[in-house]
Amino acid sequence: MRVVIVGVGEVGFNTAQMLSREGHRVVAVEQDEALVEHASQQLDALVMQGNGASPRVLREAGIESSDLLVAATSTDEVNIVACLAAKAQGVARTVARVHSSDYYDKKEPFARDLLGIDLVISTEQMAAKEIRESLLVPGAVNVESFAGGSIDVVEVILKKGSPAVDRPVREVEFPEQSLIVGVVREGEALVPKGDTILRSRDHIFLVCRQRDVKEVVGAVATDTQPVDDAMILGAGRIGLLLALALEEIGISVKVIERDPARARRAASKLRKALVLQDEGVSREFLLQERVDKTDAFVAVTGDDRTNLLAAMNARRLGSRMTIAGISRGEFAPLAEALGVDVTVSPRLLAAGAILRFVRRGEVAAVFLLESGAQMIELGVPKGCRVAGRSLAQVDFPEGAIVGAVAREGEVLIPTGGDVLRAGDNVVVFTVESAVDEVERLFAT
Amino acid sequence: MQPRVVANAVGVVVGAGGAAMLLPMLFSLLTGDGQVLAFAVPALAALLAGGLLFFPARSRRGSRGSTYVSGRDVYLIVVLGWLGVAAFGSAPFVISGLMGPTDAFFESMAGFTTTGASTVGRPEGVAPSLLLWRSISQWAGGIGIVLLFVAVAPLVGFGATQLFSAEAADPVPERLTARIRDTAKILAVVYLGLTLGGVVALSLAGMNLFDAVNHALTTVSTGGFSTRADSIAAFDSATIELFVAAGMILSGANFALYFQAARGRLGRALGNAELIVYLSLVLFGTLVTTAVLYADGSPMGQSLLDGFFQSASLSTGTGFVTADWKSWGSLSQGVLLLLMAIGACAGSTGGGMKVVRVMLLARHAWQEVFRMLHPQAVTLLKFGDRVIPERLRLAFLGFFFIYIAALAVGTLIMALHGLPLGEAFGSVFSCLNITGVALGPVGDASFFAELPASAKFLLTFFMLLGRLELFTVLVLLTPEFWRS
Numbered sequence: 001m002r003v004v005i006v007g008v009g010e011v012g013f014n015t016a017q018m019l020s021r022e023g024h025r026v027v028a029v030e031q032d033e034a035l036v037e038h039a040s041q042q043l044d045a046l047v048m049q050g051n052g053a054s055p056r057v058l059r060e061a062g063i064e065s066s067d068l069l070v071a072a073t074s075t076d077e078v079n080i081v082a083c084l085a086a087k088a089q090g091v092a093r094t095v096a097r098v099h100s101s102d103y104y105d106k107k108e109p110f111a112r113d114l115l116g117i118d119l120v121i122s123t124e125q126m127a128a129k130e131i132r133e134s135l136l137v138p139g140a141v142n143v144e145s146f147a148g149g150s151i152d153v154v155e156v157i158l159k160k161g162s163p164a165v166d167r168p169v170r171e172v173e174f175p176e177q178s179l180i181v182g183v184v185r186e187g188e189a190l191v192p193k194g195d196t197i198l199r200s201r202d203h204i205f206l207v208c209r210q211r212d213v214k215e216v217v218g219a220v221a222t223d224t225q226p227v228d229d230a231m232i233l234g235a236g237r238i239g240l241l242l243a244l245a246l247e248e249i250g251i252s253v254k255v256i257e258r259d260p261a262r263a264r265r266a267a268s269k270l271r272k273a274l275v276l277q278d279e280g281v282s283r284e285f286l287l288q289e290r291v292d293k294t295d296a297f298v299a300v301t302g303d304d305r306t307n308l309l310a311a312m313n314a315r316r317l318g319s320r321m322t323i324a325g326i327s328r329g330e331f332a333p334l335a336e337a338l339g340v341d342v343t344v345s346p347r348l349l350a351a352g353a354i355l356r357f358v359r360r361g362e363v364a365a366v367f368l369l370e371s372g373a374q375m376i377e378l379g380v381p382k383g384c385r386v387a388g389r390s391l392a393q394v395d396f397p398e399g400a401i402v403g404a405v406a407r408e409g410e411v412l413i414p415t416g417g418d419v420l421r422a423g424d425n426v427v428v429f430t431v432e433s434a435v436d437e438v439e440r441l442f443a444t
Numbered sequence: 445m446q447p448r449v450v451a452n453a454v455g456v457v458v459g460a461g462g463a464a465m466l467l468p469m470l471f472s473l474l475t476g477d478g479q480v481l482a483f484a485v486p487a488l489a490a491l492l493a494g495g496l497l498f499f500p501a502r503s504r505r506g507s508r509g510s511t512y513v514s515g516r517d518v519y520l521i522v523v524l525g526w527l528g529v530a531a532f533g534s535a536p537f538v539i540s541g542l543m544g545p546t547d548a549f550f551e552s553m554a555g556f557t558t559t560g561a562s563t564v565g566r567p568e569g570v571a572p573s574l575l576l577w578r579s580i581s582q583w584a585g586g587i588g589i590v591l592l593f594v595a596v597a598p599l600v601g602f603g604a605t606q607l608f609s610a611e612a613a614d615p616v617p618e619r620l621t622a623r624i625r626d627t628a629k630i631l632a633v634v635y636l637g638l639t640l641g642g643v644v645a646l647s648l649a650g651m652n653l654f655d656a657v658n659h660a661l662t663t664v665s666t667g668g669f670s671t672r673a674d675s676i677a678a679f680d681s682a683t684i685e686l687f688v689a690a691g692m693i694l695s696g697a698n699f700a701l702y703f704q705a706a707r708g709r710l711g712r713a714l715g716n717a718e719l720i721v722y723l724s725l726v727l728f729g730t731l732v733t734t735a736v737l738y739a740d741g742s743p744m745g746q747s748l749l750d751g752f753f754q755s756a757s758l759s760t761g762t763g764f765v766t767a768d769w770k771s772w773g774s775l776s777q778g779v780l781l782l783l784m785a786i787g788a789c790a791g792s793t794g795g796g797m798k799v800v801r802v803m804l805l806a807r808h809a810w811q812e813v814f815r816m817l818h819p820q821a822v823t824l825l826k827f828g829d830r831v832i833p834e835r836l837r838l839a840f841l842g843f844f845f846i847y848i849a850a851l852a853v854g855t856l857i858m859a860l861h862g863l864p865l866g867e868a869f870g871s872v873f874s875c876l877n878i879t880g881v882a883l884g885p886v887g888d889a890s891f892f893a894e895l896p897a898s899a900k901f902l903l904t905f906f907m908l909l910g911r912l913e914l915f916t917v918l919v920l921l922t923p924e925f926w927r928s
Contacts, residue, residue: 268831275822
């Protein structure tokens, strides 16, 4: 497939990188000289300088012979116009990143119906949703659903005192009908074997039926108190959306914002939440607002450094759970080192959404992790290399594992003896290096 | 300042006041109560004066675009307009020989400001046409001469927006229509509708047409002038009392809500925060006074009726009376005085500080307490889902201070006239809240009649101050205003 990407900031660059690794031909258009240089050095793609909303520039980028346009600049209007121009020149599918909810409102399908944009990506909405979900299951930091919501993969951070810590996996008593499929240790993903010893601060991924989630989490997590209150640093788009969402589900919210105009705007939109105008880093201020008693501290300002430091600070002062928004890939490994529990990156969320869109039909769902690992839901087609064979017989690559099988509405947590049948849907956890091999196994 | 524009506008207002006097003149002619001349002379004089101010000084059409009308002009027009109309409106009382010029001006100002304070002890002995004029003056004052302004503003040659905001009693106005003239028309229709409904209802309840018209006019304007010395109590009818009470409550609601309701947004109108608090306050007053009356041995039905009527009457600043509320004991008295001070909804004809201001002041005060614990909290002043600009918050605080200060200073000056402190305070309180009654003898015709002339003029000043919501009148008293 030939893909034109407009804008190679964090989101555009990451998308280009991912699509090019998937084997697609990528042409990138970027206005900023420095970004053009960076992208042309780092990407296996043709990078052009110019305004991606211009029909002429798009024509030069070969838009007529392309199948997909992804507009991911930081300006909504440019993205929308680029999609319009591309559609007019015959591109089959267009994806636009849109920041402002003025253009992206599910109740008002303006973008899709009127502008003909096939996929609108709002990283802010996705990030807010992601954070909200991670606060909803007590004890877990992340939950992703598969097979129409019947299978969940939960991510739990192991703490001292958990029955799973400092023991090999085979000795840990996980509840029946659940399986540990992945461990992320210091930013590195691996698929655990029976003799893998779990450690404190490991992020472990457990597959189970959706109705068993609480029980499964309870078996390994030390702290399963529900989140009743949260502090949000930064009342930008993510912070405000999150605060509104949390307000709706009855979590008491404090929003901290440095900019007076933004703070006022947030206060005018929120009904119950308390908006505080402060930088949010001073110890006195944070303690006065009881950061030590807060269940979750979420740092989602526009600046990664601020987010990381604030989250670390909050953790030191006693916040139970810390979440930081990280837009630049370079900072992701730091989060773990600084003791931040959860990172949310718009870059990954956008790439994941685009990947789902591009692979629509081939895979049912895909989620990207910061470590490069993926959780994929795949169908088992007739005649592929795994159909009709037991899992033990299939030569699965190191670093990939089948976590669950959905068969005729039933969920099966498989063992080596279980046989995959054509028509099954399977949830696979795989580290980055094994992704291609896994896809080949399930291809016809 | 633009003397020509000011003269033009005041001319129109005074002329319109003269034209309004033709109504009671016609009534006098038909009924033959002998007051034709008492109206004809001032009516002609007002029309002449208005004409003289309007036509010769009229700005040429060609120069309309270049006329800049500042806030100063507007404030001056409003205050001079009220004073002019009240002055001409007092003439019929003088010419008919009913009272002297001072009392007449007091009566006229109490009419146009819808205060309802009066020096007339027995209205039954006064010529019907004069009573009708009193009621008409309240009715005209209730909707505000502003409507007239808005209707004729283009004649004078400037936009009416400033005028409207200088006069309309809505600190947090909601523009109903794109053009302010259309808004004014809507308000006028609501006002007319309420009035006509009042006439019909009161007639059906058993009043004769003359009483029904008069009381409809003074109910809708929440003025409180009556054709009887005993006010509504004279009719001795529970139905009439209920109708009048309902009329007062309807007139104390923001008229913009009627427009919303008529537009099909009834739910939104009923959900208006100010309306809910306003009705709750009336209910609260009713409950307290009823309980006190009932505990004192009055039958339940009568207690409820009296408590409800007085709560509605004083809450809206009308001042109608059906029972001797001044002897209801200190708890009831206190509650009713509090209702008077809080007043009715903004954008109504009622008096007091206005419910919305009190609500926002209370919220502001609470926020100050809250900020003791959270000094960095961003505490917006919200009304419904609208955010009140910080500038307005300060305006509310200033308003509240001036309100208290006006009460204090006024009380002291009245005390200077030798009144007992309670009466001194009561008289200023009743006029500033444009209610016309307070505790003790205050509110009785004999009380006002016996005041020295200077005290009467002072009270007319407080009536105007209250009607124009403090700022518009006070700005005229600053040296800065007159500096060019």
